[in-house]
Amino acid sequence: VDMKTNAPPGAGKEPPMRINPQLLEKIRESLSSVLPITAIVLLLSITAVPLTPGTLVLFLFGAVLLIVGLGVFTLGVDLSMTPMGSGIGVYMSRSRHMAVPLAAAFVLGVIITVAEPDLTVLAQQVEAIPSTVLILTVAAGVGAFLVIALMRVMLKIPLSRLLVGFYLVVFALALFAPRDFIPVSFDSGGVTTGPITVPFIMALGVGLASVRSDKNSTSDSFGLVALCSIGPILSVLILGICYSPDSAMYTPAALPDIATTRDAAAEFAAAMPHYAREVLVSMVPICAMFLLFQLMTRRFKRKQLLRIVSGLVYTYVGLVCFLTGVNVGFMSAGQLIGASIAQGERPFLLIPIGMLMGYFIVAAEPAVHVLIKQVEEVSMGSISQTSMRQALSIGVALSVGIAMLRVLTGISILWFLVPGYAVSLALTFFVPQLFTGVAFDSGGVASGPMTATFLLPFAMGACAEVPGSNLMTDAFGLVALVAMTPLVTIQLMGLAGRLRRKLATGALHAEMARVRDCVYYYDFEEGGV
Numbered sequence: 001v002d003m004k005t006n007a008p009p010g011a012g013k014e015p016p017m018r019i020n021p022q023l024l025e026k027i028r029e030s031l032s033s034v035l036p037i038t039a040i041v042l043l044l045s046i047t048a049v050p051l052t053p054g055t056l057v058l059f060l061f062g063a064v065l066l067i068v069g070l071g072v073f074t075l076g077v078d079l080s081m082t083p084m085g086s087g088i089g090v091y092m093s094r095s096r097h098m099a100v101p102l103a104a105a106f107v108l109g110v111i112i113t114v115a116e117p118d119l120t121v122l123a124q125q126v127e128a129i130p131s132t133v134l135i136l137t138v139a140a141g142v143g144a145f146l147v148i149a150l151m152r153v154m155l156k157i158p159l160s161r162l163l164v165g166f167y168l169v170v171f172a173l174a175l176f177a178p179r180d181f182i183p184v185s186f187d188s189g190g191v192t193t194g195p196i197t198v199p200f201i202m203a204l205g206v207g208l209a210s211v212r213s214d215k216n217s218t219s220d221s222f223g224l225v226a227l228c229s230i231g232p233i234l235s236v237l238i239l240g241i242c243y244s245p246d247s248a249m250y251t252p253a254a255l256p257d258i259a260t261t262r263d264a265a266a267e268f269a270a271a272m273p274h275y276a277r278e279v280l281v282s283m284v285p286i287c288a289m290f291l292l293f294q295l296m297t298r299r300f301k302r303k304q305l306l307r308i309v310s311g312l313v314y315t316y317v318g319l320v321c322f323l324t325g326v327n328v329g330f331m332s333a334g335q336l337i338g339a340s341i342a343q344g345e346r347p348f349l350l351i352p353i354g355m356l357m358g359y360f361i362v363a364a365e366p367a368v369h370v371l372i373k374q375v376e377e378v379s380m381g382s383i384s385q386t387s388m389r390q391a392l393s394i395g396v397a398l399s400v401g402i403a404m405l406r407v408l409t410g411i412s413i414l415w416f417l418v419p420g421y422a423v424s425l426a427l428t429f430f431v432p433q434l435f436t437g438v439a440f441d442s443g444g445v446a447s448g449p450m451t452a453t454f455l456l457p458f459a460m461g462a463c464a465e466v467p468g469s470n471l472m473t474d475a476f477g478l479v480a481l482v483a484m485t486p487l488v489t490i491q492l493m494g495l496a497g498r499l500r501r502k503l504a505t506g507a508l509h510a511e512m513a514r515v516r517d518c519v520y521y522y523d524f525e526e527g528g529v
Contacts, residue, residue, distance in 0.1 A: 020075075023314075027071030029369070034070065036360035037454075038063045041333060048349070049340040054258025055332050061264055062329015065321045066364065073195070073318030074369045079311025081199040082374075084290050087299050089207020093154065102147050104289065109143030109228070111285040112197050119192055129243050137239055141231030142192055146201070149227040152220075153208045159223040159437055160428035166230045167421055173237040174414065180472045181240035183413050186480030188232035190447025193225055195319060195366040196282050198445055201225055202374055221378055222437025225444040229483065256332065268328050275323040279316055287312065322366060326453045334454040338461030342407075350404040350462050358400030358455065358482075359393045365448040368392060375438050383438065391493045392446055395485035400455060402485075403478040407463045410470070413477040417484060424487035427495065435494025442490055443483035451482050 041059060045051040051059070092101040113119060119135055152162060174182055193201075201224045209221035258264050290308075294300055300308065341350050362368060372388040402416055428436045456478050463475035 022078075023071065023075050026075045027067065030067050030070035030074070030364075033363040033369075034063055034067050037357060037364060040357055040360060041337070044337060044353070048344070048353075049337050051333065051336055052258075054256070054264065055336055057261055057264045058256070058258060058267065058329045059333040060329070061268060062325035062333075065268070065325025065329065069318045069321030069323075069325060070364065070366055070369070071318070072314050073322055073366050076311045076314030076316070076318055077199045077370050080308045080315055081196070081286075081311070082203045082370075083300075083304065083308060084286070085200045085203025086207035086210070088290070088293055089204040090210060091207075091293070091297055091299060092150070092204075093208045093210075098154070102150060105150050106143040106147050108285065108289055109146035110139040112282070113139035113142040113192050113232075116192055116194050116197070116282060119188075129239050134236070134239060138188060138192060138232045138235045141235035142228050143231075145227045145231035146224070149205075149224040150208065152223065152227070153205060156220065159220070159226070159433065159440070160425070162227065163428060163436075163440060164425050166227075166234075167425060170230065170233055170237065171418060171421070173234065173241065177237045177240040179412075180470075181236060183473060183477030183480060185233050185236035185240065186413070186417065186483075187447075187476055187478075188236045189229040190444060190451070190479040190483045192232045193229055193367075193444035193447075194282065195322075195448055196279075196286065196315070198225055198367040198448075199370045200286055201228065202370065202441065206374065206378060219433035219437050222375075222434070222441050224441070226437065226440030229440075229444040256328075268324055271328045272320065272324045275327065276320045279319045279323065283312070283316060319366070323449060326449055330450075330454040331457050334456075334458040335461035338458040338463075339465050340461075342462040342465035347408060347462075347466070350408065351401050354404040354455075354458065355397040355401040357458070359397035361450050361454060362392050362396040362446050363389060365446060365450050367445045367448055371438075371442060371445045379434060383434070387493060388438075388442075388490070391489045392442060392486050395442075395487075395489035396446055396451075396482055398489075399481035399485040400478070403455075403459055403475075403481050404462065406477065407459055407466055407469060407474050410468070410474055412473075413480065416481065420481075420484045420488065424484070424491060427488070427491040430498075431491045431494040432498065435491050439487045439490035439494075442486040446486050447479045447483040451479055455482070 038060075041051075042056075045056055092098075092105075095101050114135055119138060148162070151157075152159065174185075177185065202222070205224040206221045256263075256267055258267065294305070337353075338350070341347060341353060368389075372385040372392075375383050375388055376385050405411065406413065406416075424439070456475070459475040459478045460471055463469045463471050466474075469475075
């Protein structure tokens with residue numbers, strides 16, 4: 001106590017401002033995710049691939065926005081999207097009249113897809129088909145398959161049966177589709193599952209399956225994203241067959257001319273309002289549906305609502321920062337790195353460098369953080385975040401390596417997609433159902449904005465410098481490969497776990513049999529052992 005004023009120490013002083021410890025933890029996690037790919041680009045810029053100062057400054061500014069945005073976004077998803085989706089899923093599973101929830105799911109799927117910014121970019125690339133027609137058709141496909149996914153959970157239909165059936169239809173249609181539209185159609189499956197819709201849809205599946213008490217309820221909580229990714233592929237293939245255009249055109253984005261750091265800051269300042277509007281449009285449908293749901297059911301209490309609202313603010317701010325950073329800062333760097341390596345004396349370096357970047361870049365995908373956390377929680381720790389991250393990284397590294405091989409050689413993407421999906425669908429009959437749902441969801445999650453704005457420009461920049469290559473057939477398809485390879489690697493992880501358990505069980509039974517055969521007993525009549 002102050003002897004002069006009898007006031008406690010520090011009285012009258014402003015308390016120190018404290019940052020949310022959860023936010024600090026999320027930013028530390030995002031730092032560890034973004035730092036490796038940043039270090040790789042910096043190392044390349046001073047060794048094999050010198051970058052212009054303006055491009056490097058844009059990349060570094062973008063990396064800072066990426067770290068902050070990813071941390072804020074993941075905290076916002078934990079506070080808002082996860083409880084919203086889970087609560088709506090629980091209510092739908094308990095509803096006696098399923099027509100209304102399923103109709104609402106169809107409308108939600110359509111609206112979310114129409115509002116997806118990446119779908120607009122895809123529609124502009126396919127100039128032979130009117131953008132409005134393509135967007136509405138793809139949106140209808142997503143809405144229809146979201147309804148199918150929900151019905152599968154409610155009717156307890158094995159996911160593997162639906163996957164095999166629908167992918168057989170997909171590859172049958174691919175035989176009749178124009179050659180230029182095959183890579184774009186498979187890329188569309190990853191484009192429509194954005195960082196906002198994926199956490200909400202995944203939480204919806206968890207809520208739907210949580211009411212059930214059967215042995216497959218845990219595995220059935222996954223698979224919604226997997227089925228929703230099939231709708232866009234079918235839609236674009238059907239449109240390509242119906243319109244039968246001669247080719248699909250693509251015009252690469254112009255690289256900004258940056259002379260000073262002020263010019264770089266001005267680029268981000270000019271782009272941020274655009275992405276702020278895009279994110280707002282993407283979030284409005286989910287928020288509107290949640291508001292309608294709350295008014296009808298009064299499920300969430302006031303404290304929970306305040307938490308969800310604060311989470312939505314975090315989600316919005318984080319995603320605006322993330323998309324601004326990755327689109328302005330990473331796109332030009334990826335394009336220049338790919339072009340520089342392809343122009344050099346050893347263009348084959350595209351394969352190992354691409355694999356190295358693919359291995360680390362998947363950790364910076366926003367929805368990947370949501371997926372691996374949810375998988376660990378739902379599986380009660382049997383599938384750890386570390387093992388999931390490792391399997392995803394290996395899968396994406398393989399896919400980028402294959403994509404660079406296609407850029408250099410022009411091999412058709414079907415030579416990789418057909419056997420890849422054949423192996424992944426065959427594995428569904430040998431691995432636990434949980435791993436099947438997680439693996440096919442991972443395909444849509446891994447092919448997110450980092451892939452579309454860094455790896456795809458990397459492939460397009462390289463393709464533009466390889467003589468005789470075609471952007472539409474050779475560069476496009478990278479997103480499709482990124483969405484395919486985790487299906488194999490994660491299911492192989494599940495198969496390896498099942499084999500280890502069988503070996504451990506066999507060894508335990510053998511040891512028990514040996515101990516049983518070696519048991520001694522005391523014979524009271526004979527007086528000995």
